[in-house]
Amino acid sequence: MGVASRFILRRKGGKGWHWTDIVTWLWLVGGLIIMFGPAVWLVFSSFKTPAGLAEFPPSILPYVTQQATVQGYDKPLQLFEAKLPDGSTRVLAEVRRIGIMSQMVDPKTPGETIRVNINDRTPVRTLSFATENYTQPFVHFNFLRYLWNSVFVTVTATLITLIVNSMAAFALSKYEFRGRSVAMLIILATLMVPLSVIMVPLYSIISSLGLFNNLWGVILPTVATPTGVFILRQYMLTIPDELIDAARMDKASEWQIYWRIVLPLTAPALAVLAIFSVVWRWNDFLWPLIVLSRRELYTLQVGLSIYSGELNVQWHFILAMTVVTMIPVVLVFIFLQRFITTGIAGTGLK
Amino acid sequence: MSTTTNTSRLGSLLMAPVHLLMRIIDVPLRSLQKATGISGMAAFFLAPNMLIFGIFVLLPLVINFVYSMTGGTAFFLAERNFVGAEQYSRLFTCGSYLDPMSCQEDAFWTAVGNTFWFVILQVTLMILVALVTALILNRDLAARSFWRAVFFFPVLLSPVVVGLIWKWILQRQGLLNFGLYQFGVEPYTWLTDRNWTFVATIGVSLWAHMGFYALILLAGLQAIPKDLYEAAEMDGTKPARVFWRITLPLLMPNLLVVVVLALIRAVQIFDEVYVLTGGGPGTSTFYLTQYIYETGFASALRNPGLAAAASILMGLVLVVLTLIQLGIGQRGEKKGKR
Structure with a gap:
């Protein structure tokens, strides 16, 4: 902490901030980001699944959309947090998407389908490291x-x-x-x-x-x-x-x-x-x-x-x-x- | 205490067979020493290095001239026919010397032109950025060795890793587009654009090697006597004047060495670019070493003689640059003696 604060508050001497102090500060912090950033980005990316790598805009950390097997459906379905018209939010599984509407089911009661606007749902994502890479x-x-x-x-x-x-x-x-x-x-x-x-x-x-x-x-x-x-x-x-x-x-x-x-x-x-x-x-x-x-x-x-x-x-x-x-x-x-x-x-x- | 004795015991245990081997080797070497005398042993110590050196550096250097005067696709010298200066004249046959596409070997001249612009731009930027970095690192910083290490980090990375890191960043869904997207710029495939790819090769090689040159310049800056600055401060000299009148002139020998080193290395650019762009798109990042590599080995119309001729021309450029560097070094030494 001592070194960090000394670095942040370092001035050319005397009173106030000289412009060279600001340039130094920007150059060093910018250098830190530019020199290490690409390598750090590489390491984070290397833990993503192929689907995660294809995403745009990308997430910094390797997130994976959660899936659930729902009775009556062969493939695992993706889980979303959906905002319902009554204002409550529930975790639902997406069956299919038609236009801007999404057909969803509750994993606990797979019988009834709920239609949700795609703007009202956000994927349930968890941090997951794809070590199989x-x-x-x-x-x-x-x-x-x-x-x-x-x-x-x-x-x-x-x-x-x-x-x-x-x-x-x-x-x-x-x-x-x-x-x-x-x-x-x-x-x-x-x-x-x-x-x-x-x-x-x-x-x-x-x-x-x-x-x-x-x-x-x-x-x-x-x-x-x-x-x-x-x-x-x-x-x-x-x-x-x-x-x-x-x-x-x-x-x-x-x-x-x-x-x-x-x-x-x-x-x-x-x-x-x-x-x-x-x-x-x-x-x-x-x-x-x-x-x-x-x-x-x-x-x-x-x-x-x-x-x-x-x-x-x-x-x-x-x-x-x-x-x-x-x-x-x-x-x-x-x-x-x-x-x-x-x-x-x-x-x-x- | 006990750990140190343990490690040293482990060390001596590991080294025991090596010491035994050395003792066994010593027996025939003693008789060799008896036969040749002490000065003969100098030849013995020099031999392995010089032998490897001769076979893998000097011999190729000499053969290269012979190679460049032969034709055909065979690699063994005995199977190649003598063609005189044909390969050189092929390189220099042009409809118009102002238009690379009118030359018989248009790929060569494209590579020369690309390399020329790459060298000019990359070295200029390299020196500027490295100088600023060195000046900043030379200030009274907290944790200076940490900051020096920050800028040095990419220098150690392999060119293949450097190429792949940046290929990944410049992807359509890469970090650069992500960053620009925050400012409302639409994603772009940078590595399919001729101009941006050229810019990318300059930027990436700058990123990868800048720390090396900054380090040499920093060493030069630290060798400038502090009392000069103190005297200037006492006289109330303006910082800009201190830079132009003290720092820059005294840094000049280091700066010239760095310029020549950067030129020598930029002329040979290959590895990172080959991984990043493969010389494309089109021929926009096709540089001289890649021309030699592809003409000599990779292309279906392989022509080792032509590649040798091109490599000799490149060697000449490097020799001139090296001589300049040696000249600078000698002048610096003389100054030091005076």
Whole structure:
């Protein structure tokens, strides 16, 4: 509460409200709504039934019109709160609608029909979360398979990235050798080689290696990230060389120095790279789209985009799957966001 | 206390097989070290990264030039015939250079034109919005890190999720129509309108990436020495003058980096747009990367050579932009040394 009131009552200082205080206030509150609103809307929508999704104007929360089985009618009837001519209101079930009049029955006494103007009746709605949107895709869409593929790609690629990049960073920071600056230059130069520039020949290389329609074809091209080498090298440069020399005196092998001394000391930078890598690989789209053409190999991102592009889009499933796809990234945002923001602010890399 | 020892015990238990593996690996590596010496081990540590790097980044980069000079639909280089500069001349054969539809590859020039306007508008708006956001976040705010996180949130979302969220909002029964309906505007299918779809791709990419640039600009603003502002305040300088004379000039290096980064990323726009609009309706949001993707892989009239040629042209634009950025970086460094 303290923070909230301090925020609301914050002024530029001195007396009265400066116009910049108002702009700040509007910008921040507007930003809060615009940045989070769409995602919140997505989450609420994902709990609606197909009928609820088709409604206009839509309700914010997932409401469902209540139904009741009435004796003498095969299908369940929708329940309405009807205002009767005598001023009283009763809960009635609608049998059919003719023009602006609705034929209704009382569920307790199904014999008599009551005619009500459609403007005098409002549907009886209750809050109901359509959790089947989340459970059904596992049956219908092989969703578990996509989830597993995405997790496999993300975890494997991140582990390999950490090992391979840290080894290279170790060599580039702690050894003097010919061609070191050339190697560093090549790595930095390719920082700006985007996938869209090399995707055609990369595809031919992947297929000649037999990695087309293979998750390893998605993983391998991504693991030698120049960003990772760069971040880790900058960090390793700060580790004093005396430590390494002392270890050599104690007859430690170079591998032991890397594994037992340098890596543990690089842990903070490794953590930042791991967070980045998980987000990158989880979100990758274009390359998996090219490499994977068999349905059982799709990652979540590819599966989602293919299903959402189909003619009969089953939005209730798509929305729920989108929410699930969003979960790991939201977790990273909640718990690890400050590592990423300081990482970007420090290096200007993403 | 006991929980910490428990977790560390669990950790060491989990790490035990890893440590064992490392010890086993150490045996052959020690003999390798004996054979090559310490400097030879540098090559060993560098090798995996450089190998992967060479095969999956450098090699494609080189092959791309060869690719762009071959024809046919086959993907294996050996099965492709050499055609010289034919793919490039095909891209540049136009009845009139002012009319993209008169070109032989009208799809390419449509994509170039769309991308051009997209880049100009998106980057301009991006810089403006990111700058305002950074300036506001740099004020003396309560809970600043919370507000910084608010604007950063969409940056982490996947492009597919971003595309789907907005596709859902722009539906006929979506949130935007719902909002406008409160003001008496009739529902509209935004994503079937050529102009509105173009606007939507700009807006959505702005929403998704603005926080990233605002963050870099905020870091730049926070690096400006506070005493400059204090001195200006003592002299009674007007806020507008402080902005034009202190903030903007000192922020300029960061601002230029952000402009170039935003340009580089905007030229390659694909993922969100592909999910949101698929390049349509018609060709209204058909951008360059989608042209390369469809010419190379998706279209029935697949032509990898043509796609390679187009990707090289796009690469050239990116190289120029990168060189500009490096130039800025170097100038900034020199200034710092002085």
